[in-house]
Amino acid sequence: MRTSIATVSVSGDFREKLEAIAGAGFDGIEIFEQDFLTFDGSPRDVGRMVRDHGLEITLFQPFRDFETLPAPLRARAFARAERKFDLMGELGTDLVLVCSTVHPESLGGIDRAADDFRELGERAAARGLRVGYEALAWGRHVNDHRDAWEVVRRTDHPAVGLILDSFHTLGRGIDPDTIRRIPGDRIAFVQLADAPAIPMDLLYWSRHFRNMPGEGDLDVTRFMRAVMATGYAGPLSLEIFNDQFRAGLPRLVAQDGHRSLVHLMDRVRREEPGLAMDLPAFPPPAPVETVEFLEFATAPGEAEGIEALLASLSFERAGAHLTKPVTLWRQGGINVLVNTGVEGFTRNAFASHGTTVSEVGLLVPDAHAALARAEALGATRFDERPPEGQLAIPAIRGVGGSVIRFLDRAGDLGRVWETEFPDAAPASVGAGLVAVDHLGQTMAYDEMLSWALFYTSILDGRKAPMVDVADPDGLVRSQAVQSGGLRVTLNGTDARRTLAGRFFSDTFGSAVQHIALATDDILATAQALAARGFPVLEIGGNYYDDVEARFGLDSALTARLRAANILYDADGQGEFFQFYSAARPDGFFVEIVERRGGYSGYGAPNAPFRIAAQKRALRPASMPRA
Ligand SMILES: O=C(O)c1ccc(O)c(O)c1
Numbered sequence: 001m002r003t004s005i006a007t008v009s010v011s012g013d014f015r016e017k018l019e020a021i022a023g024a025g026f027d028g029i030e031i032f033e034q035d036f037l038t039f040d041g042s043p044r045d046v047g048r049m050v051r052d053h054g055l056e057i058t059l060f061q062p063f064r065d066f067e068t069l070p071a072p073l074r075a076r077a078f079a080r081a082e083r084k085f086d087l088m089g090e091l092g093t094d095l096v097l098v099c100s101t102v103h104p105e106s107l108g109g110i111d112r113a114a115d116d117f118r119e120l121g122e123r124a125a126a127r128g129l130r131v132g133y134e135a136l137a138w139g140r141h142v143n144d145h146r147d148a149w150e151v152v153r154r155t156d157h158p159a160v161g162l163i164l165d166s167f168h169t170l171g172r173g174i175d176p177d178t179i180r181r182i183p184g185d186r187i188a189f190v191q192l193a194d195a196p197a198i199p200m201d202l203l204y205w206s207r208h209f210r211n212m213p214g215e216g217d218l219d220v221t222r223f224m225r226a227v228m229a230t231g232y233a234g235p236l237s238l239e240i241f242n243d244q245f246r247a248g249l250p251r252l253v254a255q256d257g258h259r260s261l262v263h264l265m266d267r268v269r270r271e272e273p274g275l276a277m278d279l280p281a282f283p284p285p286a287p288v289e290t291v292e293f294l295e296f297a298t299a300p301g302e303a304e305g306i307e308a309l310l311a312s313l314s315f316e317r318a319g320a321h322l323t324k325p326v327t328l329w330r331q332g333g334i335n336v337l338v339n340t341g342v343e344g345f346t347r348n349a350f351a352s353h354g355t356t357v358s359e360v361g362l363l364v365p366d367a368h369a370a371l372a373r374a375e376a377l378g379a380t381r382f383d384e385r386p387p388e389g390q391l392a393i394p395a396i397r398g399v400g401g402s403v404i405r406f407l408d409r410a411g412d413l414g415r416v417w418e419t420e421f422p423d424a425a426p427a428s429v430g431a432g433l434v435a436v437d438h439l440g441q442t443m444a445y446d447e448m449l450s451w452a453l454f455y456t457s458i459l460d461g462r463k464a465p466m467v468d469v470a471d472p473d474g475l476v477r478s479q480a481v482q483s484g485g486l487r488v489t490l491n492g493t494d495a496r497r498t499l500a501g502r503f504f505s506d507t508f509g510s511a512v513q514h515i516a517l518a519t520d521d522i523l524a525t526a527q528a529l530a531a532r533g534f535p536v537l538e539i540g541g542n543y544y545d546d547v548e549a550r551f552g553l554d555s556a557l558t559a560r561l562r563a564a565n566i567l568y569d570a571d572g573q574g575e576f577f578q579f580y581s582a583a584r585p586d587g588f589f590v591e592i593v594e595r596r597g598g599y600s601g602y603g604a605p606n607a608p609f610r611i612a613a614q615k616r617a618l619r620p621a622s623m624p625r626a
Pocket residue numbers: 061062097099134136165191206207239
């Protein structure tokens with residue numbers, strides 16, 4: 001698989017772009033003229049610099065408004081083409097993209113276009129160059145790859161091929177299976193992009209909202225299956241026009257791009273195993289079974305706070321680690337570790353975030369396979385050499401520098417608790433908390449696509465539709481991802497005064513802001529926790545009047561919910577109950593949930609009430625806001 005990415009997809013000056021693209025493992029770049037015009041060097045220097053980074057220039061683009069012009073514009077278009085050919089020779093690339101014309105004076109006509117391309121093909125071939133024709137979704141006469149192919153077919157010149165772009169095909173709703181009829185050796189180049197399903201003007205959508213395959217809502221996998229079925233063996237190139245990526249860190253955007261291509265092609269081969277592909281083998285995606293443990297990094301003088309919170313949740317201190325300053329807290333099927341280590345990773349996690357969820361342990365079908373898949377998809381492996389006699393648990397880096405560990409039931413990893421916490425007591429029933437329901441991770445808005453791609457590609461996650469949560473001080477976007485027994489909500493905001501925004505700045509970056517624990521009987525759990533002094537978040541009375549009317553709830557039930565500060569939601573499948581702790585000074589909080597029936601959401605309609613209550617609770621009572 002030869003991978004490529006358009007230089008417009010990545011931010012930075014030309015050198016930064018190249019370093020990021022080469023570092024992420026790409027083989028080549030599509031070059032946009034504007035991208036090096038500001039670079040202080042000749043086209044020859046540019047070409048040399050690209051090759052010095054181990055990259056090839058797979059495509060030069062775009063050449064616009066070429067075909068079906070009347071005289072004398074036609075002659076001028078050929079003169080322009082000759083100048084671009086000169087430039088391509090200097091850069092050292094042999095393929096130019098011609099996108100379908102939007103010129104107001106263009107005449108259109110398949111045969112007229114084919115005549116123009118035959119002449120252009122002759123001129124290109126004389127210099128050892130090739131031409132590719134792409135249908136822009138908003139082209140004046142040609143806006144469908146089937147018409148562009150008909151032009152190329154009638155041109156019938158070996159130096160003229162078709163360029164496919166998943167955005168233009170899928171964005172217009174054209175059936176990608178129509179590509180299967182095109183001979184693969186007539187496809188000169190393939191560009192890939194996804195996009196969110198937001199109805200808007202095609203050109204504006206294309207130039208601002210494209211994203212990496214798998215990050216949006218287009219069926220890029222089906223498009224790519226059709227392309228591979230033609231026998232096409234050329235580069236796969238990302239062409240992503242996205243305002244956020246242009247402002248993002250070049251290295252991260254390039255890494256996500258490479259991950260998205262590997263993930264896309266892995267899906268293609270699994271969905272259509274007969275297709276020839278030279279992607280190295282790696283393990284298939286596998287859903288997570290359960291969250292086996294959560295670990296807090298804290299410090300010797302700071303642990304009491306988190307331990308008091310755990311005690312108020314009815315967790316019991318079940319034991320201590322064999323050698324490390326780590327205590328194990330248990331209840332139901334939940335294991336929580338509190339680490340006060342003063343060196344290595346724990347120390348760094350605490351130093352950069354304060355008390356924080358530094359590790360998440362996931363039980364998966366095969367831990368080593370999970371690690372191998374993660375590495376194939378570009379995850380950063382985490383190796384902290386365990387002391388003699390302790391287990392090396394396969395691990396990767398997750399959100400905000402945290403660590404995700406993979407456990408399974410086989411061999412040593414299946415005996416991790418007995419090995420590392422030999423005297424630990426088994427879990428008790430406590431207040432009826434049975435499992436980790438989900439983790440809420442807070443991040444900057446522009447990290448959300450990236451982490452959603454991380455969870456979907458590496459951990460076989462499925463995304464729910466993005467929801468907007470109204471904090472009184474700004475909007476927070478929430479993207480839920482679920483892989484088997486792992487549920488994560490990614491909450492992104494750029495609004496600093498939102499609860500999420502404050503947490504983000506107070507904890508110096510992305511981290512778990514809340515953990516949600518599941519019970520099978522929320523009223524009983526609420527009662528048990530009240531007796532233990534759990535710092536419940538008080539919900540205002542208006543909420544209950546509204547929810548009773550909205551769902552037609554029985555007033556006796558509403559009264560019990562009101563008394564226990566429990567929020568309610570329902571979807572077509574089932575019901576949902578939730579209550580919260582007040583937020584700690586750093587913004588961290590705990591949620592208790594009960595799912596009934598097949599409810600699959602997270603109570604998003606309740607979030608504004610929860611946030612308002614948390615903000616009220618943060619304000620000192622003696623100092624009412626002016
Ligand atoms: O937006 C454009 O003009 C444009 C140019 C070249 C492309 O390959 C493309 O897909 C879009």
